[in-house]
Amino acid sequence: MGASARKHDVFQAIADPTRREVLRLLAEKERPISEISAHFPISRTAISKHLHILSEAELVKGKKAGRERIYHLQPEPLTELKQWLSYYEQFWNNKLLKLKYIVEEENE
Amino acid sequence: MGASARKHDVFQAIADPTRREVLRLLAEKERPISEISAHFPISRTAISKHLHILSEAELVKGKKAGRERIYHLQPEPLTELKQWLSYYEQFWNNKLLKLKYIVEEENE
């Protein structure tokens, strides 16, 4: 089965503010779970669940190191988001082009 | 209160596949609710709820016209998504730059 069969996709993974904050933390540097959860008011278990969801979306990956599990960012799946966005980007660029056209006409 | 107090933000709004499809339909052209819901296997009421959520995120806007309500796309809030993405884009560009560097070194 393909990537579309994954339970959590990128769009869903980044929908939650806590998960976005986790991504930001991991963008700075790789971190073990306890260090990540220290940044949040919720339990370590809750953070662990968020990390599972991010893992399913392949936005992070955890490697076992001794008794810790170190998570690091994998930004690649965000390209899917970028592609999705580019379609609409073209759309709002058109708006800007129309505006530019109007401005230039007025200057003549 | 600011925009952050909105119940549904852009990230949440685009998390659902049905809503993304609705956006795509509205990107083509503006449409009344019944026309939109004709594209889906679920009820018109369900689509109406999705449109409400998209409205809250200001990704669409509905104008009453006779007994219909015509919805059209408002892509502007997607800039927030683009900005969020750009942070990580820079990140994966670095990966590409590193790779390019290695390749060029090997060619010398």
Added chain:
DNA sequence: TTGACATGAAACCCAAAGGTTGTATATGAT
């Protein structure tokens, strides 16, 4: 080997998400 530490995993809770059906209201057509 014994204790502290880091995580995994299960059971449970509550609220929200996504959906349905049924009823009401406004508008257009006859």
Added chain:
DNA sequence: ATCATATACAACCTTTGGGTTTCATGTCAA
């Protein structure tokens, strides 16, 4: 006036999401 159409709104249902607590397991340190 009457009827069909387009939508709004309320009530309800079921699953998922985000969270907690508790207990088990593996690993480091003394």
